[in-house]
Amino acid sequence: MTSPLRADGLHAVKAHGTGNDFVVVVDPDDTWPLDPAVVRALCDRRTGVGADGVIRAVRADVEGRDGWFMDHVNADGSLAEMCGNGVRVLAHGLVDAGLVPADAGEVPVLSRAGARPVRLVAGGYPVYAVDMGPVTVADDVVAVTVRQGERVRRLPGLAVDVGNPHVVVDVGAAADVLDADLTVRPGLEPEPSHGANVELIGAVGRGEDPHTGYLRMRVHERGVGETLSCGTGAVAAAVAAASRHAHRRWTVDVPGGRLRVRLRHREGVGLVGSELAGPATVVARLVVDHGWLARAQEPAPAQDETERETTSTR
């Protein structure tokens, strides 16, 4: 049995997709379940490795094929159904670890939202395209409160489900996207029952050719806060933008880089699927200290205990 927990510590990889960063733990035999306290500690940008989430890769049957389950946990320890940047990063982590050949063509991946096959886009630098599955748009409008300096705006948002929940709001120009305060999540009314990732989009229009749309996006992620990118968010944004601009292909610029989205329509049916493409990069191969991990699992000492310890050592 192979375990990421070895004599020298926990073996993991730090990787990112357009700046959305993750600690990836390859655990083929499902030996190291993710503990929310350890995830929070690993994701801490000062006292841990620093990441938007932790992804654990476990061997799994994916619709009758040998593949991998993506166990994704947000930085605050909450579970997420799906992660568009994370699923590319996971595929790249498996290639990097030699568990999937670089010329495999497709990596079958199962997320909590269902199967999300990832394929390596031919042409050198690791760019992966993910079949993002079904996307649904709710009929009801969500009122979104966006702060831009002294200005507070209440704008109509669209609730889009990409396996995980999103609310997309068009704020207007590129400058309005850049100006918005995302230190806290924009207010949503009504509040979605399972929370939501909130995407602010702007500069929506024509892309590099007449068949491609363009938009800029920033995101406040459920369970994380503002991140540099969100793959499921990019798909939600393209779907929301396509309700007014009839493009099937979209270029989505996020603070961490560029993503491409393709929307699949069927005559008489409408939107039947979507594909997300973008890079994945390994930053470091890590061995996390055993002692640090053990302390991360312990509950934090109560306030008065800490005070007592401090007083007794004076």
Ligand SMILES: N[C@@H](CCC[C@H](N)C(=O)O)C(=O)O
């Ligand atoms: N960054 C991800 C989405 C991760 C999950 C999200 N925070 C949620 O709770 O739904 C992406 O690239 O899609």
